[in-house]
Amino acid sequence: xxxxxxxxxxxxxxxxxxxxxxxxxxxxxxxxxxxxxxxxxxxxxxxxxxxxxxxxxxxxxxxxxxxxxxxxxxxxxxxxxxxxxxxxxxxxxxxxxxxxxxxxxxxxxxxxxxxxxxxxxxxxxxxxxxxxxxxxxxxxxxxxxxxxxxxxxxxxxxxxxxxxxxxxxxxxxxxxxxxxxxxxxxxxxxxxxxxxxxxxxxxxxxxxxxxxxxxxxxxxxxxxxxxxxxxxxxxxxxxxxxxxxxxxxxxxxxxxxxxxxxxxxxxxxxxxxxxxxxxxxxxxxxxxxxxxxxxxxxxxxxxxxxxxxxxxxxxxxxxxxxxxxxxxxxxxxxxxxxxxxxxxxxxxxxxxxxxxxxxxxxxxxxxxxxxxxxxxxxxxxxxxxxxxxxxxxxxxxxxxxxxxxxxxxxxxxxxxxxxxxxxxxxxxxxxxxxxxxxxxxxxxxxxxxxxxxxxxxxxxxxxxxxxxxxxxxxxxxxxxxxxxxxxxxxxxxxxxxxxxxxxxxxxxxxxxxxxxxxxxxxxxxxxxxxxxxxxxxxxxxxxxxxxxxxxxxxxxxxx
Numbered sequence: 001x002x003x004x005x006x007x008x009x010x011x012x013x014x015x016x017x018x019x020x021x022x023x024x025x026x027x028x029x030x031x032x033x034x035x036x037x038x039x040x041x042x043x044x045x046x047x048x049x050x051x052x053x054x055x056x057x058x059x060x061x062x063x064x065x066x067x068x069x070x071x072x073x074x075x076x077x078x079x080x081x082x083x084x085x086x087x088x089x090x091x092x093x094x095x096x097x098x099x100x101x102x103x104x105x106x107x108x109x110x111x112x113x114x115x116x117x118x119x120x121x122x123x124x125x126x127x128x129x130x131x132x133x134x135x136x137x138x139x140x141x142x143x144x145x146x147x148x149x150x151x152x153x154x155x156x157x158x159x160x161x162x163x164x165x166x167x168x169x170x171x172x173x174x175x176x177x178x179x180x181x182x183x184x185x186x187x188x189x190x191x192x193x194x195x196x197x198x199x200x201x202x203x204x205x206x207x208x209x210x211x212x213x214x215x216x217x218x219x220x221x222x223x224x225x226x227x228x229x230x231x232x233x234x235x236x237x238x239x240x241x242x243x244x245x246x247x248x249x250x251x252x253x254x255x256x257x258x259x260x261x262x263x264x265x266x267x268x269x270x271x272x273x274x275x276x277x278x279x280x281x282x283x284x285x286x287x288x289x290x291x292x293x294x295x296x297x298x299x300x301x302x303x304x305x306x307x308x309x310x311x312x313x314x315x316x317x318x319x320x321x322x323x324x325x326x327x328x329x330x331x332x333x334x335x336x337x338x339x340x341x342x343x344x345x346x347x348x349x350x351x352x353x354x355x356x357x358x359x360x361x362x363x364x365x366x367x368x369x370x371x372x373x374x375x376x377x378x379x380x381x382x383x384x385x386x387x388x389x390x391x392x393x394x395x396x397x398x399x400x401x402x403x404x405x406x407x408x409x410x411x412x413x414x415x416x417x418x419x420x421x422x423x424x425x426x427x428x429x430x431x432x433x434x435x436x437x438x439x440x441x442x443x444x445x446x447x448x449x450x451x452x453x454x455x456x457x458x459x460x461x462x463x464x465x466x467x468x469x470x471x472x473x474x475x476x477x478x479x480x481x482x483x484x485x486x487x488x489x490x491x492x493x494x495x496x497x498x499x500x501x502x503x504x505x506x507x508x509x510x511x512x513x514x515x516x517x518x519x520x521x522x523x524x525x526x527x528x529x530x531x532x533x534x535x536x537x538x539x540x541x542x543x544x545x546x547x548x549x550x551x552x553x554x555x556x557x558x559x
Contacts, residue, residue: 033123037073041552044438045448045544046074047455048462054411054433055467058418058426061482062386063365063394064467065379065429067414069406070436072371075398076131078436079369081547082463083396087135088366089359091378093145093347094125121150122157128371129161131551135369141201141359142194145172145347151190158194168193172351173320175327191319191355203361204312214309217281217295218271224279226271232280235260235268236306238297243306246292249285259304269297269304282308315358323350334375334409336424337416341409346375353381364391373397374405376413383417383427401435432467434458446518453516453541454490460514460540461486476501484509488540490516495526503532510534517542 008016048068068075129142136142142162146154151169158167170191178185195201218224219232226233235247235256247268250256258272271279283291294308323329329348334341356378360366364386370378382395397414399406411433420426439452457477461467466479466486475491476498485507489498495515502511510533517539527535 033120035073035123035127037071038127040438041074041077041548043441045441045452045548046070046077047437047439047452048075048078048434048458049437049455050458050461051433051435054431056415056418056429056431059428059430062392062428062430064465065382065394065414065431066396066462067373067379067406067411067431067433068396068398068436069401069434070398071400072128072398073131074436074438076128076135076371077548077551078459078462079396079398080131080134080551081544082459083135083367083369084547085135085137086367087140087369087396088137088363089141089143089356090132090136090369090371091143091145091352091356092132092370092372093352093374093377094372095121096147096149118150118153122153125154126157126161129157132369132371133161134551139196139199139201141196143355143359144192144194145189145351145355146192147189148186151192155192158192162194164197166193166195166197168195168317170315170355171318172324173318174324174348174351176322176325177327191351202315202358205315205358206361207311207313209311212309212311214296214298214307217283217306217308218273219280219282220273226278226280229280229284231284231286232282233271233278234281234285235270236281236295236297237262237266238269238304238306239264239266241297243292243295243297246285246288267304269306274301274303281306319351319354321350324348324354326351330377334377334413336422338409338412341375341412343375343405343409347377349377349380349384352377353384356381357385360393361385364389364393366391366393367396368393369396369398371398373399373410376410379410379414380417383414383429386429387427434462449516449518449541449545452544456541456544457488459544460488464512466512470505471501478502478505484511486512486514488514492516492518496528499528499531507533510536512536512538514538514540516540520546 048070051069054067068078132142142158144154144158155167155169158165170193171188172191173188175187175189178187180186193202217236223229230252231249234249236243237245237247244266250270255278256268256270256272258270258274258276260268260270262268271281273279281288291308294310296307296309298305298307326345326348329350330346333349334343334346356368360368368378368382373379376397376399379395379397382393385391386393397410399410414431418426418429418431437455439448439455441448461479464479464481464486465483466481468480469477470480470485471478471487475489475494477488479486479488485502485505487498487502489495491498492515502513513535515537520539520542527537
């Protein structure tokens with residue numbers, strides 16, 4: 001207030017109270033800085049175009065991974081149409097806002113002398129986090145790598161942007177040699193996990209075979225006798241040194257030895273101890289098959305014993321392992337794949353791998369997004385995971401064209417991992433490469449609809465996951481994937497003519513049909529009654545424009 005309180009009218013005071021109530025009560029306050037890429041969307045709408053010569057197809061029947069070259073603000077806008085609510089995990093390693101590094105904001109480098117350095121970084125991150133949030137599934141998880149310079153600020157911002165989520169900060173020792181600060185030598189960075197509140201999102205931590213703690217499955221504690229639990233006395237069947245099956249619960253009248261050899265050479269192992277006392281297994285017969293993969297047979301003093309060892313555990317909040325070393329498994333590794341790439345500070349492959357595995361280790365068809373893709377470590381980690389367990393996980397990498405990073409590092413690394421490098425066998429996978437582009441908004445809304453519709457074709461292909469071209473004419477395009485066909489008709493006057501062409505195609509699955517229309521209802525009322533195929537009808541460009549209207553309007557509110 002700029003005048004004495006007694007000089008304000010009642011109405012002015014009421015408005016002042018209303019304004020104060022709208023102010024933030026707790027959280028992070030910074031000066032939101034305008035960013036050219038966001039302002040640009042007021043006059044131009046982002047789209048994507050495929051760079052066909054960079055397509056890779058080496059894994060029949062597996063999903064297609066995506067690389068998108070362009071500013072991630074624009075790419076995230078496109079993904080809000082193609083992938084809203086479809087992403088299982090977002091992993092990002094944004095630029096660290098340190099005194100020793102510079103990063104780009106509004107086409108200028110932000111250096112340590114910039115008095116708005118922190119405000120610019122927070123504005124930069126907030127705009128992209130708002131767009132990214134809408135891409136996550138209801139149980140989706142965001143993981144953000146960060147160091148000490150912005151960790152506290154980032155966590156407060158995340159609590160504000162994700163109020164229904166839990167924030168967990170994991171310490172990862174990534175540089176055991178340390179970076180000397182004024183008072184401490186820093187050996188770690190952080191991975192901030194943003195998890196839907198109340199969800200069990202983090203899976204089981206893998207433990208190496210050498211670190212598994214084995215113990216006898218035979219119960220030796222209190223109430224460990226056969227008579228204490230009849231259903232826990234039955235044979236474990238061992239063949240060629242492995243547990244292959246389980247026998248039925250033994251009748252109380254039978255008293256077998258610890259080991260009994262069968263006619264087929266297999267051995268029935270019973271929970272009988274070295275003194276001949278009949279005890280019980282730790283698991284009842286009706287539940288033991290669930291833990292079969294955790295069992296092993298071991299001969300002790302000439303007698304077969306059954307042991308249980310869990311090769312998994314709960315993730316802890318401090319991760320320390322030689323494989324997280326960013327020099328050994330980051331810089332040196334990428335130089336083997338793409339010699340002379342010049343990329344600074346690549347993340348350890350296994351640091352990223354373990355972050356992702358903690359969320360999607362048991363989700364073999366998960367979709368992973370990294371919109372600060374840089375050297376492509378996230379894509380590499382996803383392919384390694386698929387190689388190990390035969391999964392069909394898909395990665396989407398968004399890489400800024402600053403310094404030509406996508407063509408110098410990101411794409412060559414992914415291609416190198418697929419083809420093989422330095423004596424390392426390749427991992428078969430499929431990739432499609434796209435670049436962001438724009439459609440001007442000048443003129444009437446109808447003019448915009450006419451101009452943007454034919455340029456939405458690649459966005460529709462990404463949305464449907466349909467990359468194989470079946471028909472390609474000026475007004476009709478048909479694409480295929482394993483699920484079926486996607487058809488796009490751009491001629492609003494000749495729908496029946498183009499449907500006749502589509503009807504000639506062989507498919508038993510419903511056809512996803514996109515038809516140019518000036519209104520929101522599409523052209524469903526013009527579909528003939530005698531079509532042999534089932535059609536799922538969607539108007540274009542209405543779906544795209546609705547998404548852009550919402551996200552850019554929300555952007556304006558946040559600004």
